[in-house]
Amino acid sequence: MVSVGVLSEAFCLVLEQEAGSVSEASLEVITELYGRVGRQGRPLVGIGCGEQPTAEFALLGEYGLDLVLLFPVPAGWATVLRRRMKTYLDRQWPPVLVAPATLWGEEVVLGLASELDVPAFSNCMQLETVENGAVRVERLFYEEKIAVRYTLAPGSPLLATLAVGLTNVRRRRPGHRAEVVCVPDTGRLPADPVTVLGRIKADPRTMDLEEADVIVCGGRGLGSAENFALLAKLADMLGAAVGGTRVARDNGWITAERQIGQTGKVVKPELLLSFGVSGATQHTIGLRDSRRIVAVNKDKNAPMMKLADVAIVADAREVIVELIRRLEAAGAGLGRRAARQN
Numbered sequence: 001m002v003s004v005g006v007l008s009e010a011f012c013l014v015l016e017q018e019a020g021s022v023s024e025a026s027l028e029v030i031t032e033l034y035g036r037v038g039r040q041g042r043p044l045v046g047i048g049c050g051e052q053p054t055a056e057f058a059l060l061g062e063y064g065l066d067l068v069l070l071f072p073v074p075a076g077w078a079t080v081l082r083r084r085m086k087t088y089l090d091r092q093w094p095p096v097l098v099a100p101a102t103l104w105g106e107e108v109v110l111g112l113a114s115e116l117d118v119p120a121f122s123n124c125m126q127l128e129t130v131e132n133g134a135v136r137v138e139r140l141f142y143e144e145k146i147a148v149r150y151t152l153a154p155g156s157p158l159l160a161t162l163a164v165g166l167t168n169v170r171r172r173r174p175g176h177r178a179e180v181v182c183v184p185d186t187g188r189l190p191a192d193p194v195t196v197l198g199r200i201k202a203d204p205r206t207m208d209l210e211e212a213d214v215i216v217c218g219g220r221g222l223g224s225a226e227n228f229a230l231l232a233k234l235a236d237m238l239g240a241a242v243g244g245t246r247v248a249r250d251n252g253w254i255t256a257e258r259q260i261g262q263t264g265k266v267v268k269p270e271l272l273l274s275f276g277v278s279g280a281t282q283h284t285i286g287l288r289d290s291r292r293i294v295a296v297n298k299d300k301n302a303p304m305m306k307l308a309d310v311a312i313v314a315d316a317r318e319v320i321v322e323l324i325r326r327l328e329a330a331g332a333g334l335g336r337r338a339a340r341q342n
């Protein structure tokens, strides 16, 4: 059992809750923190919204949390949670307070930093402890070409959000349960100044590639901007996002934030369709966690074909045209329409 008294040594993580459950992004951050600091004996504490110590919160022990503090605040009320945390944590401020780098995480942690007038670091790639227990975070700049590391002097609290989409969620401590403690209610809640009217599903055309469930990806083998326009049409019909290789980016067929790979985005969609891509390591490093990969290439020996679950030896353009034709015949636009309705 870990007592609330450990807070002054703990690494704290604000849990994001979606539709009543702890989000995948939060599980990623727990996995990452446990791998880096939890194993060194640092207590890991989750901060969530809720009035009951449910089994779901206790199960977070399997991912690495030792303790979950539940604030009696409706999930989604970032401003009110911030105020409650500020009052509560003032008594024993943790050395590290992080959240996933999502809208919610940034609202809570960066908002808190602004209210406390202390520095904060957003969208960090790594967090680790170094000599004397000091904490170091890493951020990328200039289209992710330059990594900058900040080491905080021991004793300075770190407030940060951690990039998501980089870590595979893992239950590293099967059978372990986190202690769940409800923070006492401190009186009537002021209404949150922000009212969430609803949630609109992101448009695959503009959404972050890291969040896409289906991606169509093109490389040099597509050969022209016209063929990338066809790829975009296919993406539209499937409700997919468009990605590409660095060659595609260098040719101006895609924009920088659509590049997948070492110097681009790391994606993990349910399905990735790859057209005219050789499969260089610098590219595949960004997509190897995709659940299913279908590759189309003229060269059956291309590394991308070896990586794929389904490899089609064919001309990439011809396959795209045929897919569009069949989708149109089947009453296409299914993906786009479904995305709009949600």
Ligand SMILES: Cc1cc2nc3c(=O)[nH]c(=O)nc-3n(C[C@H](O)[C@H](O)[C@H](O)COP(=O)(O)OP(=O)(O)OC[C@H]3O[C@@H](n4cnc5c(N)ncnc54)[C@H](O)[C@@H]3O)c2cc1C
Pocket: 218, 219, 220, 221, 222, 244, 245, 246, 247, 248, 259, 260, 261, 262, 263, 264, 265, 275, 276, 277, 278, 279, 280, 281, 282, 283, 286, 296, 297, 298, 299, 302, 314, 315, 316, 317
């Ligand atoms: C430091 C560094 C970082 C890098 N970072 C990245 C990165 O983040 N992302 C990235 O993608 N690359 C990156 N690269 C570049 C990477 O090494 C490759 O050069 C690049 O991924 C190759 O892109 P490609 O597959 O589009 O082109 P190519 O390697 O030229 O492959 C084209 C493929 O298309 C096939 N093809 C040709 N015509 C057709 C056709 N008509 N139909 C079907 N198939 C066809 C060919 O058989 C071939 O396999 C990086 C390189 C370096 C040195």
